[in-house]
Amino acid sequence: MNLKKYLVRALHRLQKGPGYTYKELLVWYCDNTNTHGPKRIIKEGPKKKLIWFFLTLLFASLVFWQWGILINTYLSYNVTSSLSIGFKTMKFPAVTVCNANPFKYSEVKPLLKELDRLIEAALERILQPGNSSDSVYPPLDLELWNQMPLVLIDEHDKDNPIILDIFETNQTAMGSQTPSPFLGSGPQNARGRLCSQGSDNCTYRNFSSAAQAVTEWYILQATSILSKVPLHDRIRMGYQAEDMILACLYGAEPCNYKNFTQIYHPDHGNCYIFNWGMDEEALNSSNPGAEFGLKLILDISQQDYIPYLSSAAGARLMLHQQKSFPFLKDQGIYAMAGTETSIGVLVDELERMGYPYSDCTVNGSDVPVRNLYSQYNTSYSIQACLRSCFQNHMVESCGCGHYMFPLPEGVNYCNNEDYPGWAYCYSSLRSSIKQRQICIDSCKETCNDTQYKMTISMADWPSEASEDWIFHILSYERDMSTNVTLDRTGIIKLNIYFQEYNYRTISESAATTIVWLLSSLGGQFGFWMGGSVLCLIEFGEIIIDSLWITIINLISWCKGLKQRRARARYPDAPPTVSELVEAHTNLGFQHEAGAAGAQALPPEPGTPPPNYDSLRVQPLDTPGPDSDTDTE
């Protein structure tokens, strides 16, 4: 019973809306809302009312339109960039130094002996086709040759090119062979071509120059031979740290080859990384200038180069971040022998925001490519991803891994004996645009992109005056002998240091935050209508109220259907919902009252009950002349 009373009261409260008809409700809302327009609609005269009605509508629609734009802007996740330049104490970059030549020729000579003899004989044949001096050489082992012969194609007759195998004198016409994808072959200058014999089809790789053909051919063959050599032997055949790094000075502190971490790089053999930060903390540099940077003296011993493998002589070096793998072919630079190369470094950083602002990856864990470089404990980079992607494709389609990239587990490197068709498979994969596109699409760049901008300058070193004693001391230190074992063609001096401004950081920040969105929304609402969130709540309240009215109307209508007779008698107890509803929704009654007001004199002369409230209201109305005129 108590509960019911309570419920009724609660219902009352809820119902105690601003009016009992839609019109009352709207008028009440317009008069009492905090938004600026609606009040005008009911306060002004009929003409202005109309104007204000349309104005309010216009402003409301403007507000919604602009809100749409703002929300759209927010959802596009724009970023703004801020740039800062200056000098600060920074981690000195990791410095990787390699020799351009991967192995000491004196060490690998036994392995490459056959190949070298072959190429020498081939060159002899190419350069002097007339005099064949076969007798001079011991008989050649043509097994290597036959797998991948170098041929000359004479294209003077364009439709019927003549293929000329260097070690066989017979000339075969092209027609019978499987058609091969040629590219850009000049009709007048026929040059050496490489044929990679696949299992049953043969491709002629076209070169416009014999020098290129020979180099490419040699690299393929040497790759095949060296891939069979176990890693520790390959490391042994490369340049050792104590032979290569002659002097080292970091800032004022001496360092030596032991401060370098050895890493085996397929292109360049043994590489040495200074300040890689793998085991110990990375070194900081807090001063600009050459005096506080890294100074190195290297020996590349040019006499010991493999003649056909690399024709450029110098050191290869690269600056990179700590714990990242050095991709020397991409980012590396050369340092020339007999010179002093000074490298001023500016760290160019780009810090980006991850998803949803830009499509980048923080640590590469969300990239669908297995990172093969993780075996070096290095961090993710786009180059690592691309190479891993290529190697994975290579393993899938050729069954073996390429020598230049790390191996997935359980896979061997390709060589001519076990995988005779690998060279063909590799070159078709390498020139496949589709494969590259797949890799580009699946790899993502890192969010923090660091580039080392280098200002490179060179000078001759050592000078003629100082040459003698420098060579003497360095040779003595390295080989403990008084003979000079170094010369100009092998020695390189490097200075790597921070520039006066050592960083340039571009960092991103969200252009549109939720705070921005809210203040802009508020600004728009305020600008056009002077509204706030409370106004929205008010509006919601009105909607709830009008819903109530609808419900009440419905109920009363149903009740009216059920019981036609209205109750005339009012009980003393507080009115129930149904009673209230019934009374106020009796439109006919109200209409009568309204009509009476207009006609000023209702026909009923009966004495009414003392209507104190209404009396009190009316005197308030009279003093305001404007309200009086309004009623007209």
Added chain:
Amino acid sequence: MLPPAKITARLKRTLPVRGPQAPTLSELMRWYCLNTNTHGCRRIVVSRGRLRRLLWILLTLSAVALILWQCAELLMNYYSASVSVTVQFQKLPFPAVTICNINPYKYSAMKEYLSELDKETKKALETFYGFSEGKSKVRRSVDDWNSTGSDFFQQIPLLKVEDLSRTATDLRTGQKRRVEGSVFHKDSSIVNSADSNDIIGFQLCDANNSSECALYTFSSGVNAIQEWYKLHYMNIMAQIPLETKEKLSYSADDLILTCFFDGLSCDKRHFTRFHHPLHGNCYTFNSGENGTILSTSTGGSEYGLHVVLYIDEADYNPFLVTSSGAKIMIHDQNEYPFIEDIGTEIETAAVTSIGMHFTRSRKLSKPYSDCTETGADIPVENLYNKSYSLQICLHSCFQKAMVESCGCAQYAQPLPPGAEYCNYKKYPNWMYCYYRLHEKFVKEQLGCQQICKDACSFKEWALTTSIAQWPSIVSEDWMLRVLSWDKGQKLNKKLNKTDLANLMVFYKDLNERFISENPANTLVILLSNFGGQLGLWMSCSVVCVIEIVEVFFIDSLSIVLRRQWQKAKKWWSHRQQGGSGRAAQASDVERQGHDNPVCIDEDLPTFTTALRLPLPQDSPLPRTPPPNYSTLRLETAFTEQLPDTLELDPDEH
């Protein structure tokens, strides 16, 4: 008279036009303050006590001032741009790479054109510096001395100037003559070259007025001879037609020995010839001329362009160029390569590895900054058949000025339509004119620097250049032999390694940096900022602004006007009373003010006043209202709502 009055009356009744809400200005203000939506104003009226009211007035005024200030700031900063940097990893278009030999034309082929000039130069070297190249050459030059020598060389000889006495020794005659006109030190105006007593230079005179002369002197003979040589060289070259010049220069086969791109072989068909006036035949790789632009989908040196160039050092012009090697430039396909200005030099006997980073930049054009999108809005005709750049504009502008003032075009720049290159035979005065004009150009007196604007978007390839020895000692032998074989049978001798240059151009990574300016403000944001400011200080909105316009401008004005009108009317009626009565007209005019409720006291009853009259007389208030039970109950429940609903009712009728 009656029907229109009736119509107006009906109109007024149906759509009453009402005047201001208050009869006087202060009343109006009071009404405004009480009813306005802005905060602060109400406080002024409501507050009690003078101090408080003053405070509130001050506060409101300062809020208004703050709003105005902040909104002005917002408006002034509207055209500001924010910079965004995006990095995209993608397949990148490979840029065009233009390669030139530093020496423009084969010296052996140029002999017939340049023999006289060379003789003259050698003679100068001998007389001034006592340098002789070898006996045979000296003898020949002495022999031919008198027979050769055109009018032209006599006109502009090299001179040895003694600065203090201002006398010059002529190279040819050995005569001393007095130097007229002003002296220009070509090297620098700061360097005091008066210390050395013999300065070498040359004199340029106005052909029409020989007293107008300019003497160019140089602190070093090396510069003087090169400048002088170049002057005459351009003179000679201007007379040779383009086809001949192309033949005199290097062919693609001459220059490019091997070519390798993206792991595949390429040849001269991938190169487009482009004749540069100062560098002869240049070859552009990937010029996009056949419609396709090559792209790179993997970074790294093996996937880029790899060329070996043949630099025939023996065939160099000894006076025109003193360095040897090649010059390259990396540029966009639509861009003209200003290789003489921004080329990179390539050393011989070395491999030059050039790693690239690609950056694209974009500026906002007007009204954010003063740049041009296509160059169409620049009044200088683009003489180059390429897309607009600042360099192109400056050169075109200079060329235009040259054709206008000297009558002929300068050799190093393209020809405008209808003009021809300057040469001494036709335009004897051109050199003097050119040097004068060039000086003006450098001093920004030609206005070119003001006319030309920078382009809004540009592509930039940041290069990291490094050099290694090539070929290495052990590979030198076979490499040179094979390359000689590549070069073909026409070259019998073995190549020298100083005749070769190896060049590698590649992308370091495929990250494209795109730096773009974006408008920092849009109209939407500006409006919301306005709204924020208005709301923060006064809780104002556009509605308030409309209110302010209504009250402060329309209503106040109409009140003032009405006052004035009433005054005038009073004065008029006084006069009327004083003079003869013409009341009919006056009442006619009066009627216009009747819609004002304020004017009731003075006016005759009109329709509105007449309508209003019955109301106060028998208003329903004292009457006993009908037994309105429902309203009674309403009032108890919603005492405050009742007046509204009652007020509304009469409006329905």
